[in-house]
Amino acid sequence: MDAHTTSEAQAHPGYGTFIKVWVVLLLLTGTLVGLSHVGQTAAVWGLLTLTPLKAGLVFYFFMHLKYEGPLLKAVVLVTLGTLLIFFALLFSDVAFR
Amino acid sequence: MTEHVHRDDFGSRLGMWLFLVTEMVLFGGLFIAYSAMRHRYPMEFHQAGAELNATLGIINTVVLLTSSLTVVLSIVAMQRGDKKRTIGFLSSTLVLGLVFLIIKAFEWSAKFHHGLYPNAPHLATLPPGEQVFFGLYFSMTGLHGLHIVAGMGVLAWVLYMVIQNQVRADRYVHLENAGLYWHLVDVIWIFLLPLFYLAA
Amino acid sequence: MTAQPSFLENTGSRKGILAWILSTDHKRVGLLYLYSMVSFFFVGVTIGVIMRLVQLTTFQHLVTAQTYNALFTLHGVIMIFLFVVPGLPAVFGNFFLPILIGAKDVAFPRLNLASWYFFMIGATLAILSLFTGGGAPDTGWTFYAPFSIKTGTNISLAVFGAFILGFSSMLTGINFITTIHRLRAPGMTWFRMPLMSWALYSTSWIQLLATPILAITLVLVILERFFGIGIFDPAKGGDPLLYQHLFWIYSHPAVYIMILPAMGAISEILPTFCKRPIFGYKAIAYSSMSIAAVGSLVWAHHMFTSGMSNVAQMVFSLLTMIVAVPSAIKVFNWVSTLYKGAIDFQPPLFFALSFIFLFCIGGLTGVMQGALAINIHIHDTYFIVGHFHYVMFGGTGFAFFAALLYWFPKMFGKMYSKKAIYASWFPMFIGFNMLYFGMMILGMMGMPRRYYVHLPQFHWMHVFATVGSWFLALGLLGFFGTLLYAIFKGEKAEDNPWGGVTLEWTIPSPPPLRTSKRFQPSPRAPITSRRRTRRD
Amino acid sequence: MEWMKQASTSAEKSDAVFFFVFGLSLLFLVFITALMIYFVIRYSKKRHPKAAQIEGHTGLEIAWTTIPLVLFLAIFYYGWTNYEYMRLAPRDSMVIKVTARQWSWSFEYPNGKQSKVLFAPLAKPMKLEVRSADVVHGFFVPSFRLKIDAVPSRANTTWFEATKLGSYDIECTVICGVDHSLMLSKVIVVPEDEFKAWYFGGENAPEPGKNLPAPAAVNPVNEPVGLVIMRAKGCLECHSIDGKPMVGPTLKGLLGLKEEVLVGKQTRTITVDEAYLRTSIQDPMREVVKGYPPAMPLDPLTDQELTDVVAYLKTLK
């Protein structure tokens, strides 16, 4: 059976974990800003790599995905996968027009 | 694990996550539209993006990230049965949300001042790609702003329930769900920042 | 247990209509949906008949061109958003999903009632848009930009109505997924679930993943109309094709929202009347999931002539072919279920078999449209109109009727006159094929859709189709008349009139208000359409 | 078959695929239906009272997954390759600009000649560049199996090579407003020399094909600015300037006229003055003339254009 565990089963993380994550998020934001001053290409690369990383941290820690069972993780992955496919298929038109 | 009360906290969280799925796809659709348009008008997007005030965008990012932190800390406080702190953290989230909105309002009104809003006579003289950029900018940040307002409403309601002891250490799934919603709104902003302010 | 009053009688603290419209009981919500939906259906079909009458004459006296445009728009919006999309899930899903998997109710009963309210609000707004603002929308149910941005009619309100309806649909989806994950009775494992639950599960996922795209698209149309944001408006650099993409990203998967629960219902009905397990349970369950998955990837087959890139044309034509495979799997499994059964020929089975026939015609013409060289000719002609009436009316509609016949005794505790049902089947079936096959021939001849007047060479076929619509009308009136009569004057039905083995047949007809405690199916009980008897 | 006239090379390509798929479909439909009827009779409760409890058969599942898959792929491939032919215009095609607007078609030939119907020589490839001036339209010639949407701010291309003399319908296939179903025209296929005679024949060459009355000659010199703007904007598709009502009311003699207009649901009587003219052009839905559909598109004019148009309308007595 899937994911019928509840978070009560695990030990709760404390304040420290989340504050650390917050600091990392701020650092990443700073890097992103820095990259945008380097130039357009760097900014786009930053956008493509660091932003998903930031979002991932929020999902994983702030939104407690780390502490949830496989079901919720699957839900998020399915959603992101679907969006990615929508994107790719749309670009099969947009990019080749 | 199974409490005597008939209650399914995991079920509620699952429901909330499924709702978040719809929100992700909703904004996902906008992001897809953005990328299609940006693909078509790379130069115009670059030009128009330079008009935006990146500093305000960055400040707002910090504000929102911090507000996300305070929400998650309020849950930790709740788990430890620390009602005072829970209330403190939640209230600071609400304050930060308000700060975000105020900054946003300044930003928007500056744009209005410069005639950079949809249907403005000045905007109509710009190249088509820039018009689309500002159309997207106002739609996306506007919709995001609405979500902030909604999220603040939900958090305020949960805050009330915490004060009333309806949300307690042994029963706080409402707080968790409200927090999830707030984080998602934060994540959306994480994407909006580089798309409009930094890498355009 | 006989003492328990049924859910149809007022047992709650509220009286009269309040006991219904404030009830969170899934069975009552299901019936609320049934009543409202059948009413909308009748409005929709009446418009359909009027449109046929318009086509009966080459000189139009009945309505003006503007009205005709409003008629097919309204007909499409009602049929799609108020009938086939919510159709089976909201009525039979609400009523039977919890029972089928041995739950007391859905996971969020209050949300469930709220969905119904959203449904009614959305419907009201859509209908209100006819009488307010610039008049009834005239763009067709597809609301293509930039026409939908420029036209003076009341698009904004109609589109907002559709937005709210989308909400209702998403909330139902959330509810069903959570219910299936969390509330299955002990022993009700995934692969012991009746196939209807599988169908609803996959449908719910499409609702979650596709509907928000429609929502945002409609929001953009509204913003475009009020503020001129310019995303779809070519005058401001926007892209009309982007609108079409976003619209169909939802609206193609929506056609699978319509058909999957219908297929689920058929998969329940067949084994019951063949007295044997369904052929290929897992194959059918998996094909539901794969239709949901692949069905989200074919949307641009509605846009082959729009000027998309060639790469996209090729990719989407290919994917369209692939999505037909799981449907084929289902059809073959259904037919095989008849093999070596002990077939008890009853009205629900009759309608289920008609469904298979009509759906095959609809599906096979779908495949034709998916082939590029053919699509160029028949796109936006009456051929398409024929195709989608076959799949939506012949498919979902007939499955809806079959499901209604199948579960009617359980829902209302009454039995209808089987003879009258058979009698109304004949005009219905014959009229149906005259009407819609006629439309497909028209399409091959080159008759464009959404035409108020047609060129003379199309006339005789239009007359043929219109005559068909009268037979169809006769049959439908007979059908609903019979059921209506049965609700009030029908004989009392037994608890298990068909000899079904799924859980709903183990409780009284009609079920008591709270089906609660009676449901603790032992793992030994025969509870799925997969197994009539458990051997392991 | 008369009702499936084939008049271009593409038509054969399209129909070949059609009959292939049609044959396959018929085969499967008949097979499935026959099987259902046979089973229902053979295994009816009376004849076969005890059902066999069969749960499935893996071999069969695989068979009816792969066989349809292969057939579907074949359909795709055939459809795609024939479509390649229908899509790609030969190099030596004559290029014609097609413009759609609510609710008419116009055609412009390489030498600048224009027409309301499309003239085409027999057995010569003609490439079409299809554009729209307002909303999306669809350019459809059934007998040629040719269809392409006219999308504003884009030029979509397609081509045809006629194989039979005659005149063929052009229809608009995308809903584009009240007169969508009247947005018709013709392709007139003539022998090449007849086409050339018209094409190179200068202004007054008789139109090829039938002896269609040539459309009333317009004098492009000395037209008032307002009229030029209105023609360019497509106003004249819906409004006459000579007193005849069309889709919209005539624009003749408006100034000073007393009219009934609908504001929302209320009827009001107004007298046409300059201010009214201006609002009825810039914001057509605010006051809708009674008896006419609210069909006038929002097609904003610049201030200068508006002034010119209004000035011109005032002169129409």
Ligand code: HEA
């Ligand atoms: C219930 C709704 C429903 C369903 C289930 C389907 C199912 C399918 N549809 Fe349909 N479709 C619509 C509703 C639906 N459609 C609507 C409403 C429109 C028009 C919208 C508008 O423009 O207003 C439309 C339009 C539409 C188009 C666009 C036409 C155009 O505008 O140009 C296309 C093109 O590819 C298409 C294809 C298909 C295909 C391939 C399937 C497949 O899923 C069908 C699969 C089923 C089978 C194939 C039959 C069973 C299989 C066998 C018996 C196996 C053996 C067969 C062979 C080997 C050939 N549909």
Ligand code: HEA
């Ligand atoms: C499930 C969906 C569904 C159903 C069941 C129907 C049912 C019918 N539809 Fe369809 N139709 C659509 C969905 C559906 N439709 C959609 C989505 C479109 C596209 C819209 C667009 O282009 O945007 C469309 C478009 C469409 C057109 C094309 C319009 C055009 O392009 O110009 C036509 C033309 O005749 C038509 C006719 C009919 C007819 C005659 C029926 C018949 O089946 C009706 C049969 C029923 C009866 C005959 C009713 C019997 C009862 C009475 C008459 C009495 C009523 C009395 C009381 C209430 C007391 N429909």
Ligand code: CUA
């Ligand atoms: Cu132009 Cu329809």
Ligand SMILES: [Cu+2]
């Ligand atoms: Cu489709």
